[in-house]
Amino acid sequence: MTAIGSAATHAREEICSVGKSLFDRGLTAGSTGNISVRLDDGSLLMTPTNASLGDLDPAQLSHLDAEGRHLSGDKPTKEAFLHRCMYCEREGDGAVVHLHSTHSVAVSILRDTDPDDALPPLTAYFAMRIGRLPMVPYYAPGDADLAEAVAAQASAHHAVLLANHGPVVSGKTLRQAQYAIEELEETAKLFLLLHGRDIRPLTRDQADALRPR
């Protein structure tokens, strides 16, 4: 097998095992959420539309070329264009994860969430894995305008919250994207848990010193 072939086989297996881990821990439900990985030749492996992340088949993942043409596998996620926009803006990144993780979705629905800074830096780990989190306005899932709104943030931010929808996070590797989106969800949970309490987040200088570059 060629190097790209064995990397693709590994990526297919990793997408399915990460998807199952996220689903089994309740981080996205039903057939929500989607995952993609960029291979060394620029082509993309993506989860199919209407597939449960808990029950993915490596052989049925969608394979798109670098221009977004569907090469093989099931029909790709309706957010294929959004994933492609993230990769266009973030040359060094190799994976994108989108979830409907409950606490992050809840924050995306609160009327007073700041679209420039959706969650405070409650912990050092959030500052390291996410940095500042922008929120884009509501558009229907799969809408090209949603992808464009994410693209406008993506060169400066690898993590974006979609209003009334959920988070999208990219990473150099699928593991990095997974760990970052999990940290975002844990921070959203803490934020809601602490509602009404007198909290002391990291200062902006403390958070900036840890921000991912």
Ligand SMILES: O=C(O)[C@@H](O)C(=O)COP(=O)(O)O
């Ligand atoms: O919210 C949606 O409909 C999509 O963003 C989603 O999470 C699942 O869509 P597919 O990946 O097309 O199944």
Ligand SMILES: [Zn+2]
């Ligand atoms: Zn979604």
